[in-house]
Amino acid sequence: MDSKPVVHKKIENKPGWQNETVFYQIYPMGFCGAPYENDGKPVSRIGKVKDWVPHLQKLNVGAVYFSPVFESDSHGYDTRDYRKIDCRLGTNEDFKEVCQALHEAGIRVVLDGVFNHVGRGFWAFQDVLKNRERSPYKDWFHINFGGNSGYNDGLWYEGWEGHFELVKLNLQNPQVVEHLLSCVGGWMEEFGIDGLRLDVAYMVDQNFMRRLHGYCRERRPDFFLLGEMIHGDYRRIMNPEMLDSVTNYECYKGLYSAFNSLNMFEIAHSLNRQFGPEGWTLYKGEHLVCFADNHDVSRIHSILTDKNQIKPLYAALYGMPGIPCLYYGSEWGAEGDKKDGDPALRPCFDAPVENDLTEFLSKLGKVKAESPALCYGDFKNETLLNKQWVIRRACQEETVLVAVNAEGSGFNVNCGHHGPAVELLSGEKRELNGCIELPPYGVKIYRLG
Structure with a gap:
């Protein structure tokens, strides 16, 4: 071989x-x-x-x-x-x-x-x-020939966390x-x-x-x-x-x-x-x-x-x-x-x-x-609410925001960015004016700039 x-x-x-x-x-x-x-x-x-x-x-x-x-x-x-x-x-x-x-x-x-x-x-x-x-x-x-097991082997051995069908x-x-x-x-x-x-x-x-x-x-x-x-x-x-x-x-x-x-x-x-x-x-x-x-x-x-x-x-x-x-x-x-x-x-x-x-x-x-x-990229909690959350991931090449909405109502969540961005799931380009529009149970992933 x-x-x-x-x-x-x-x-x-x-x-x-x-x-x-x-x-x-x-x-x-x-x-x-x-x-x-x-x-x-x-x-x-x-x-x-x-x-x-x-x-x-x-x-x-x-x-x-x-x-x-x-x-x-x-x-x-x-x-x-x-x-x-x-x-x-x-x-x-x-x-x-x-x-x-x-x-x-x-x-x-x-x-x-x-x-x-x-x-x-x-x-x-x-x-x-x-x-x-x-x-x-x-x-x-790990065997003791002077002991016994639950299987009546006439010897004891160590099992995994008490499971003796698994021999350590x-x-x-x-x-x-x-x-x-x-x-x-x-x-x-x-x-x-x-x-x-x-x-x-x-x-x-x-x-x-x-x-x-x-x-x-x-x-x-x-x-x-x-x-x-x-x-x-x-x-x-x-x-x-x-x-x-x-x-x-x-x-x-x-x-x-x-x-x-x-x-x-x-x-x-x-x-x-x-x-x-x-x-x-x-x-x-x-x-x-x-x-x-x-x-x-x-x-x-x-x-x-x-x-x-x-x-x-x-x-x-x-x-x-x-x-x-x-x-x-x-x-x-x-x-x-x-x-x-x-x-x-x-x-x-x-x-x-x-x-x-x-x-x-x-x-x-x-x-x-x-x-x-x-x-x-580095990690930061950009915006944190009970039902909405924006993650910021940033490296030298780019900054990305991941925004999620955990509830069944739409919500505009603050994001701290004013300027152009590309939504990566859809390819849509738009201006973010300090907030991200999230539909019910929505997800948006923006590359900034």
Whole structure:
């Protein structure tokens, strides 16, 4: 096998590419309609993604983030083998063809790196269950042979946050680290992947993340490393030695809560705390991954009390600092409630639906990708009211105002700019005389000057 990772012709080797990119998350097991439990029956399903490429292009998506694709016990986060595509999805060759199709369309590929734990069916853990103290893999896990487990294994092991179907790996064991890195290298070579999202990165061994960073960057200087971070100081793992970005759960909550309570102050406060003009703000200059929903939470169309707010909410998502990520199906307003269980959040859709919302998101994606200010600009709350909000994003090349109206009545909101401007969603040129006219649930994005 060639030791150099694949870089397809339409994918430019450009460090920082993610900062100008709209991401799209697919949960493959649900997307493809695979059985929830691994039945061991090989069925080629993953090729379905290729049929969605034109839809992704219409949305101006630049990267697909795949939730787990490797052989697992059930939902994908309980890995059996990091080197083999799950038989319920197809073969390695099937997935390679998917990656090639995406790359040929100019869409990068990011995989879920589930390195904190494996499933009970993981080959090395099965060897420990069989051979106990004689197993050469006994130190790959945190095991007490004098204890017992809920599965009556005759030994105790550490699970992930009390879930003993997920066996915690010992990431301080050099053999474990070498195995995982060799698998990542194999993914880079075989599939040409462009990045990884680290599952539960908030608890992954930091020395392992340093090793992973060095390993990937040596092979691809533009390789993107993202971590799942739910709370705490994001810079603990988002730094030059570890990860490029993390998930912005603080603003995920602030976004839907602000619209549901008609209190734009909540999301504006979070963003000002993270990116505002004051010198003390936490993450100025960083690019966090922002989202309205994902495979672990209720879909945004189900969360919103007033469904008419969906467009201004997405406009705020694309207008705030960060890397926007859509979750498959939510671009047309699919429903899904966490109280109905995870499978309700991860359904199979026969084909993409295109409607007024997808058309709006297509325009937003184009505006985002073509605007230096929206990708890199400073952030300021220009005007902040309970139901209306104007964001100012400014860089050397341009200044952009993003104005949203969360209520069903029109409103003229102050913007502090007197002069010419171009509305980027429509292309309309007009003079702004200190205010922006917003229709009910309206959105306006102006480039000033």
